[in-house]
Amino acid sequence: MTQIEHTMAHHRQPLAGYQPRNFLWTVSDDAKVATITLNRPDRKNPLTFESYAELRDLFRSLVYASDIKTVVITGAGGNFCSGGDVHEIIGPLTKMTMPQMLEFTRMTGDLVKAMRACPQPIVAAVDGICAGAGAILALASDLRLGTANTRTAFLFTRVGLAGADMGACTMLPRMIGQGRASELLYTGRSMSAEEGQAWGFFNGLHSSEDLLAAAQKLARQLADGPTFAHSVTKKMLHQEWNMGVDEAIEAEAQAQAICMQTQDFRRAFDAFVAKQKPVFQGD
Numbered sequence: 001m002t003q004i005e006h007t008m009a010h011h012r013q014p015l016a017g018y019q020p021r022n023f024l025w026t027v028s029d030d031a032k033v034a035t036i037t038l039n040r041p042d043r044k045n046p047l048t049f050e051s052y053a054e055l056r057d058l059f060r061s062l063v064y065a066s067d068i069k070t071v072v073i074t075g076a077g078g079n080f081c082s083g084g085d086v087h088e089i090i091g092p093l094t095k096m097t098m099p100q101m102l103e104f105t106r107m108t109g110d111l112v113k114a115m116r117a118c119p120q121p122i123v124a125a126v127d128g129i130c131a132g133a134g135a136i137l138a139l140a141s142d143l144r145l146g147t148a149n150t151r152t153a154f155l156f157t158r159v160g161l162a163g164a165d166m167g168a169c170t171m172l173p174r175m176i177g178q179g180r181a182s183e184l185l186y187t188g189r190s191m192s193a194e195e196g197q198a199w200g201f202f203n204g205l206h207s208s209e210d211l212l213a214a215a216q217k218l219a220r221q222l223a224d225g226p227t228f229a230h231s232v233t234k235k236m237l238h239q240e241w242n243m244g245v246d247e248a249i250e251a252e253a254q255a256q257a258i259c260m261q262t263q264d265f266r267r268a269f270d271a272f273v274a275k276q277k278p279v280f281q282g283d
Contacts, residue, residue: 012066018058022051024076025058031067032223033216041077044129046085049092052108052133059114069223069230069282071118072215073141074125075134078208083132083155090159105165108133112167115140116238119231121222125215126150127208131190136166139175139201142234145215146193146202155188163188174241176201226264227282 016031024037036055038045047055062068075081084090093101115122115137124141130152138144138152146152154172156165163169163185172181176199184191196202206214222230232255240248259265264280271278 012064014067015061015065016067018061020054020058022048022054027068028216028220028223032069033072033219034068034070035072035074035212035216038073038075038081041075041079043085044079044082045075045077045134046082046088047133048085048088049104052111056107056111056114059111059118062118062120065120068120069227070219071120071122072125072212072219073122073137074212074215075127078149079128080124080126080130080150081134081137082129083134108166112136112140112171119234120227121219121230121234123215123219123222125211126152126202127211131155133166136168139168139171140166142237143203143218144196144201145211145218146196146205147208147211148193148205149208150193150196150202150205151190152196152201153188153190154184157186158188170241175199224280226259226262226268226280228262229259229264232259 014031015034016027018025024039025034026037027034036058038047038051040046062071093104096104121143122141124138124144126138126144126146128147128149128151130138130146130150132153132155135152135154154163154165154168156163156168168185169181172185175181176184180199183189191199191201193202193205197205204214236252236255240251243251263283264278267280268278
């Protein structure tokens with residue numbers, strides 16, 4: 001092993017054995033698909049200062065994971081996430097100084113940055129209540145599956161705050177359109193599951209009983225694909241928001257040339273020639 005390879009191996013570590021404090025973490029038998037379950041069902045799975053920070057740190061760590069290829073995020077007890085805990089976050093915020101408040105809002109934004117920066121595609125399995133910061137968790141994911149019972153609300157104005165929270169004013173209009181996003185962010189009303197699917201927020205709707213299995217099946221399909229190429233796709237989808245068309249086309253030319261050097265690209269060609277299905281390995 002060369003010094004560079006040794007250094008890279010030192011930075012990349014398996015995360016299958018991760019032991020969270022504020023949510024559940026399970027992995028598939030081959031450790032490629034991880035599932036995060038927000039697990040405070042009695043309160044519809046609200047976030048706390050601690051769970052925000054731990055989720056941020058976990059998604060940052062996923063950049064260096066040597067095993068996990070895709071992530072599913074869901075909630076226990078028939079709901080996704082009710083947002084920031086009223087008693088454990090909203091109450092204390094009213095007593096903080098402005099610098100303390102800014103430290104908190106930057107930390108919540110860092111969670112979104114970490115979700116967008118990790119190379120693994122994130123699939124949100126969203127049932128029931130999906131509100132406030134919970135709606136942002138779904139929005140920051142790469143793909144979203146819902147149920148007929150899902151109610152998604154960016155309800156920041158309901159507590160006297162701007163709809164501009166954790167990147168909502170930049171991400172939501174790009175996903176569902178400026179006019180629809182404006183209505184949801186101004187009014188704080190719930191978007192129905194049918195609206196969410198018609199507007200492109202949800203990639204599909206399933207029964208509550210089948211939702212998690214459908215999300216994990218989708219995550220498995222991605223994990224069995226060319227995962228390095230998927231990470232490049234995610235990076236390009238994110239970075240090209242800030243590019244003109246010419247710059248985006250050039251960036252994609254470079255990205256594709258990099259992917260053409262992978263073994264998965266050769267595996268796909270060899271399998272095609274042999275009339276077989278390629279078995280991708282992510283390198």
